[in-house]
Amino acid sequence: MSGATGTRVGEFAPVPAAAPAARTVRVALAGCGVVGGNLLRLIADQRTSMQREHAVRLEVVRVLVRDPAKARATPLLAERFTADPAELLASAPDVVVEAMGGAEPALSLARRTLARGGAFVTANKQLIAAHGAELAGLARRHGGRLDFEAAVGGGIPILRVLRDSLPPDGVTAVRGILNGTTNFLLCALEGGVTFADALAEARRLGFAEADPGRDLSGRDAADKLRILAWLAFGAEPARISVHTRGVLPDPARYSADAAALGGVTRLVAECALTTRGPVASVEPWVVAPGSELGAVSRERNLVSLTTRESGDLALAGPGAGGAPTASVLLADVLHGAGRLPVRSDAFAAAVDARELKWLLSVPRSPSLPRLLPAVLRRARVAPERLELDGADGVARLLLRPTTRARAEALASLLSSDEAPVCLSRVANL
Numbered sequence: 001m002s003g004a005t006g007t008r009v010g011e012f013a014p015v016p017a018a019a020p021a022a023r024t025v026r027v028a029l030a031g032c033g034v035v036g037g038n039l040l041r042l043i044a045d046q047r048t049s050m051q052r053e054h055a056v057r058l059e060v061v062r063v064l065v066r067d068p069a070k071a072r073a074t075p076l077l078a079e080r081f082t083a084d085p086a087e088l089l090a091s092a093p094d095v096v097v098e099a100m101g102g103a104e105p106a107l108s109l110a111r112r113t114l115a116r117g118g119a120f121v122t123a124n125k126q127l128i129a130a131h132g133a134e135l136a137g138l139a140r141r142h143g144g145r146l147d148f149e150a151a152v153g154g155g156i157p158i159l160r161v162l163r164d165s166l167p168p169d170g171v172t173a174v175r176g177i178l179n180g181t182t183n184f185l186l187c188a189l190e191g192g193v194t195f196a197d198a199l200a201e202a203r204r205l206g207f208a209e210a211d212p213g214r215d216l217s218g219r220d221a222a223d224k225l226r227i228l229a230w231l232a233f234g235a236e237p238a239r240i241s242v243h244t245r246g247v248l249p250d251p252a253r254y255s256a257d258a259a260a261l262g263g264v265t266r267l268v269a270e271c272a273l274t275t276r277g278p279v280a281s282v283e284p285w286v287v288a289p290g291s292e293l294g295a296v297s298r299e300r301n302l303v304s305l306t307t308r309e310s311g312d313l314a315l316a317g318p319g320a321g322g323a324p325t326a327s328v329l330l331a332d333v334l335h336g337a338g339r340l341p342v343r344s345d346a347f348a349a350a351v352d353a354r355e356l357k358w359l360l361s362v363p364r365s366p367s368l369p370r371l372l373p374a375v376l377r378r379a380r381v382a383p384e385r386l387e388l389d390g391a392d393g394v395a396r397l398l399l400r401p402t403t404r405a406r407a408e409a410l411a412s413l414l415s416s417d418e419a420p421v422c423l424s425r426v427a428n429l
């Protein structure tokens with residue numbers, strides 16, 4: 001029991017009448033686009049509350065962009081902008097925030113900041129998926145800080161939960177919808193919108209880049225899964241092999257395939273510990289419309305964790321968008337270092353020996369009925385249901401439970417440039 005004037009565990013300490021003197025933190029920002037621009041706005045909007053609650057005053061001392069002459073809606077003076085990474089680092093920042101994307105100059109900035117014991121906060125999943133272990137090692141050796149909450153799940157603070165709120169070895173599987181662009185497009189297709197119209201709408205709303213290839217191919221989600229698996233299982237991200245199959249070349253057919261079973265398609269990323277080791281994949285799943293995965297709509301993301309002690313945990317929220325992503329970047333700047341993942345060399349991708357259900361579709365051809373029995377025998381799979389004469393000119397096979405390797409063998413035997421195969425994993429419908 002606490003005394004009458006004490007503070008009980010779980011209660012906030014009373015806010016002092018006079019706020020303490022604020023410490024100035026010098027911020028160098030690399031990138032002032034959708035995310036970086038929103039971060040500048042948030043820093044300006046939240047100036048008073050940051051001083052009151054964190055006793056911190058953020059001063060943006062330099063901003064790195066490609067084109068410093070571009071007109072921008074920011075309160076910062078034009079002379080703070082530069083196109084020279086060396087000038088950014090010469091501004092004596094306490095923290096470098098990277099919201100540019102891509103490999104370079106992001107990697108050099110990170111190395112140079114961390115090698116001199118500085119703090120580096122980034123939203124760049126490609127950078128962390130490829131170089132996270134090296135950068136964490138640099139931070140550890142030189143007393144620097146590396147934070148990258150915004151790199152996975154947009155505005156969902158899942159990395160902090162994995163890093164700080166669960167015991168080591170507490171997680172046995174990570175699963176989720178990690179690409180807001182693909183989810184937005186699949187949901188629009190479900191609603192009867194054409195792919196071209198859905199993509200135009202996604203671009204207009206800022207949910208899709210000019211080229212959505214990284215999203216639709218599953219490569220973006222695979223990078224995010226590598227980062228999640230690093231934090232969940234200690235596996236070095238660049239060494240995690242992710243079996244990646246997106247919804248290309250024909251997202252609309254994936255959507256129609258799922259509808260033929262009464263389900264919807266979701267691009268699902270999963271890293272699960274099996275008896276043979278961890279297995280990581282990004283692939284289309286057919287799921288029931290009202291299920292946890294099926295209910296994730298538009299650009300939203302979902303990450304669910306299977307834990308040893310707490311059962312299933314899930315966090316859902318906006319997986320893209322400048323404001324949510326900037327808000328978790330700002331939280332990383334304010335909250336400082338969390339625990340960095342421990343580097344592990346003991347991670348080797350296991351072959352997935354689980355027997356799963358699959359739906360395969362291929363444009364119908366006159367020779368298909370004749371070829372199919374031999375091809376099925378060769379791939380050693382059996383159909384549970386076979387529909388050769390779909391009204392949309394597509395033949396569909398629902399396979400009996402089989403391994404991914406066999407389902408993929410069948411897909412490659414049936415696939416050609418003129419008749420590409422779509423293969424989805426079928427969840428309990």
Ligand SMILES: NC(=O)c1ccc[n+]([C@@H]2O[C@H](COP(=O)([O-])OP(=O)(O)OC[C@H]3O[C@@H](n4cnc5c(N)ncnc54)[C@H](OP(=O)(O)O)[C@@H]3O)[C@@H](O)[C@H]2O)c1
Pocket residue numbers: 030031032033034035036064065066067068070083098099100101102104105123124125150151154319320321322325
């Ligand atoms: N947008 C989202 O919803 C979202 C969500 C989660 C994570 N992220 C991640 O956040 C990062 C930024 O994304 P964004 O959507 O804000 O990108 P963006 O709108 O394209 O902005 C990129 C910014 O970086 C600058 N830049 C790019 N390459 C540069 C180079 N070589 N040298 C100097 N400056 C360079 C650009 O300068 P100019 O302005 O002069 O062109 C621009 O200001 C990426 O890693 C992305 O994956 C984005």
